[in-house]
Amino acid sequence: MTRGSPPAEESLEQAGAVKQPVAGEQHGGQISEDALFQVPLAPAGAKKSPAHDVEEKKLPRLQKRAEGFTPLTEAMEREVIAALGKGEPDEVMSSAFKLRVTREDIRTLRNLCWLNDEVINFYMGLVMERSKKEGYPSVHAFSSFFYEKLTSGGYKAVERWTRRVDLFQKDIILVPINLRLHWTLAAIDTRKKTVKHFDSLGQEGHQICETLLKYLQEESREKRHVKLNASEWTIHSMEPHEIPQQSNGSDCGVFTCKYADYICRDKPMTFTQTHMPYFRKKMVWEILHQELL
Secondary structure: OOOOOOOOOOHHHHOOOOOOOOHHHHOOOOOOHHHOOOOOOOOOOOOOOHHHOOOOOOOOOOOOHHHOOOOOOHHHHHHHHHHHOOOOOOOEEEEEOOEEEEHHHHHHHOOOOOOOHHHHHHHHHHHHHHOOOOOOOOEEEOOOOHHHHHHHHOHHHHHHHHOOOOHHHOOEEEEEEEOOOOEEEEEEEOOOOEEEEEOOOOOOOHHHHHHHHHHHHHHHHHHHOOOOOHHHOEEEEOOOOOOOOOOOOOOHHHHHHHHHHHHOOOOOOOOOHHHHHHHHHHHHHHHHHOOOO
């Protein structure tokens, strides 16, 4: 995964990047339109985690409201297919949060493709925007370059990223993380004083949590002149049986976005691998309309 260097500061405003490769090219070349939303199958012999206890069936074209998913109308489906179809790769499909999503970026939401930084960061922007509404916890989301910058340059390298925000006035802080060829999410809950790591492949992320807690301590000392007592905080790398897990090699970005979505609604994570094609289509529509359904 090739990535560019972000600007020096500003949360989601650091999101400019060289486009990541489209995973569909690793699954037999160009993906046909008919195959865009086929449900990916788990590898032979793949083990299910308890998070997949829900019977895994192919989802109907329109989701039922009773299942807790907003159905896509036929008009919405047509709009999604058009956005994923032919057109100039550099055509801007949506612009907000000082970010631009092009048709090339949108195409990473095709089935079996890796999501790129632009899509991840734009979606985090949508989660932040929704949090301004009544009834939602307040949210701040760092760009996908934050953690990499923090680990490579230390606190001083990211000190100015929060010059316009007081993290300790937010309920939830999201940190999307790119681990070379894999997306994960860290979530800091200042209400509960927890730092958690969510990985759809079930990899251990204790060190990531420790790094972010140390960052919070330094941020509190520098910005508030208050010592943050680490003993009052809990860090936890979520176990595979605690959260939904992917069963292919391409949906980590979608899982990362949906973890953020559910966390920032204080909702239990009821989705599974079988929902990924639906979520991909839904995310296309949400990015185009700059609104979470």
